[in-house]
Amino acid sequence: MPNTATAPHKHPSLLGGAMIIAGTAIGAGMLANPTATSGVWFLGSLVLMLYVWFSMFTSGLMILEANLNYEAGASFHTIVNDLLGKHWNIITGLAVAFTLYMLTYAYIFVGGNATAAGLEKLLSSVTGTPTKVYEVLGSSVFLLVLGFLVWLSTKTVDRISTVLIGGMIISFFLSTGSLLSHASLPILLDSHTSSGQSYWQYIWVALPVCVSSFGFHGNVPSLVNYYNRNTAKIVKCIFLGSFLSLVIYILWQFAVQGNLPRNNFAPVIAADGDVKVLLGALSAYISTKGVSTLLDAFAYMAISSSFLGVTLGLFDYIADMFKFANTAGGRFKAALITFLPPYIAFIVAPTGFVNAMGYVGAVAAIWAALVPALLVIASRKKYPKANYRVYGGNFMVGFVMVFAALAFFSQVFAMLKWLPKYAGL
Numbered sequence: 001m002p003n004t005a006t007a008p009h010k011h012p013s014l015l016g017g018a019m020i021i022a023g024t025a026i027g028a029g030m031l032a033n034p035t036a037t038s039g040v041w042f043l044g045s046l047v048l049m050l051y052v053w054f055s056m057f058t059s060g061l062m063i064l065e066a067n068l069n070y071e072a073g074a075s076f077h078t079i080v081n082d083l084l085g086k087h088w089n090i091i092t093g094l095a096v097a098f099t100l101y102m103l104t105y106a107y108i109f110v111g112g113n114a115t116a117a118g119l120e121k122l123l124s125s126v127t128g129t130p131t132k133v134y135e136v137l138g139s140s141v142f143l144l145v146l147g148f149l150v151w152l153s154t155k156t157v158d159r160i161s162t163v164l165i166g167g168m169i170i171s172f173f174l175s176t177g178s179l180l181s182h183a184s185l186p187i188l189l190d191s192h193t194s195s196g197q198s199y200w201q202y203i204w205v206a207l208p209v210c211v212s213s214f215g216f217h218g219n220v221p222s223l224v225n226y227y228n229r230n231t232a233k234i235v236k237c238i239f240l241g242s243f244l245s246l247v248i249y250i251l252w253q254f255a256v257q258g259n260l261p262r263n264n265f266a267p268v269i270a271a272d273g274d275v276k277v278l279l280g281a282l283s284a285y286i287s288t289k290g291v292s293t294l295l296d297a298f299a300y301m302a303i304s305s306s307f308l309g310v311t312l313g314l315f316d317y318i319a320d321m322f323k324f325a326n327t328a329g330g331r332f333k334a335a336l337i338t339f340l341p342p343y344i345a346f347i348v349a350p351t352g353f354v355n356a357m358g359y360v361g362a363v364a365a366i367w368a369a370l371v372p373a374l375l376v377i378a379s380r381k382k383y384p385k386a387n388y389r390v391y392g393g394n395f396m397v398g399f400v401m402v403f404a405a406l407a408f409f410s411q412v413f414a415m416l417k418w419l420p421k422y423a424g425l
Contacts, residue, residue, distance in 0.1 A: 016158030021216045021241025023161040024309025029213025034256040035273035036209035038265045039202025039422030042188045042257045053246045055403040056214040060238050061390045062372035063220040066379040075221040075320035083378040095367035100314040105342040107307040112139025114300045150311050151335045154226045157308050164305040175294030176255040182286050183258025190262045202422045208361030208411035217368040218313020231388050266424030314338050362411035369404035373397050
């Protein structure tokens with residue numbers, strides 16, 4: 001029988017929780033970030049990603065601070081309702097549901113296509129004849145296998161995420177080793193172009209994309225339950241997992257923006273960061289033979305780990321909202337509500353997520369940054385003697401609220417086309 005509770009004599013490893021955090025964060029941002037930050041280029045992207053990582057890491061700890069005042073198993077629904085009231089609970093619930101359902105929907109689509117392609121190669125090699133596997137079947141297999149793992153337990157997601165992150169790190173360095181070693185300082189600094197180039201004006205368009213790249217906040221309540229409220233261990237998990245994501249993102253920026261000149265990014269931008277177009281552009285400067293297959297493997301593992309992390313947070317949020325028991329039957333009910341709506345949406349509109357994904361960054365800024373800051377304010381008033389408090393006092397609360405406002409309005413203004421967007425020329 002599946003169970004997320006931790007037995008008294010067992011202590012989940014620090015590595016597992018960190019891998020859940022990293023696995024959730026490292027996903028589509030790998031391909032989106034170099035394109036989104038091409039305007040500010042490498043130094044600008046370093047500043048931006050450090051700012052976003054620190055802000056998102058801090059807001060994650062704010063969720064933890066508020067969460068620790070409640071029983072293990074309590075998620076956003078219980079905490080927000082008690083501290084901020086029903087109106088904020090409705091806003092937060094809609095924001096959490098939209099973000100996590102949209103990401104689940106997107107991963108079903110992308111992961112399903114990759115699964116279908118893999119099954120085609122496998123079946124064709126076994127039968128000796130070309131075999132067509134439709135995307136719906138690939139998405140169904142992808143969802144059933146990974147959804148079953150989420151239904152089993154947080155411990156299962158912990159173990160599988162650790163394996164996937166290990167595979168991602170290996171495939172990442174195998175695929176980018178030559179790119180990393182051939183990165184050029186003049187290209188990284190964009191020093192070979194003419195003077196008078198603009199950089200910082202493009203930071204606002206890139207900000208919401210980077211915010212989406214460090215989303216792990218739905219997993220914080222899951223870790224509180226999984227580690228039986230062991231605060232020190234949970235803080236370390238959040239730090240290590242999010243910091244590993246930051247390191248991987250920076251190395252990827254270094255590999256891409258250290259080889260492909262900024263003024264040659266136009267075709268990659270036009271293709272929304274498509275990996276084949278990116279590798280085609282890079283091939284003019286360095287051999288990319290064999291890189292594509294390894295990057296495909298990396299991307300598939302990144303999608304799978306992100307799917308597990310995102311849906312685990314959604315699963316626990318739903319279980320908390322409907323007060324489902326932590327039994328096989330209760331978890332099955334939570335699984336149906338978690339996986340059925342995005343799967344039906346995928347069947348009805350298999351590519352519709354492209355139009356809606358632009359809103360994810362703005363909505364995430366509400367529940368992953370603004371709401372945590374508000375929770376901390378209310379929590380410190382209601383529980384003044386709580387054992388754990390996030391560093392920085394009121395200043396850090398204000399810092400995160402300003403970050404949330406910048407991320408939200410940057411996305412809104414970008415969608416209204418009020419912000420300059422770099423075209424790669």
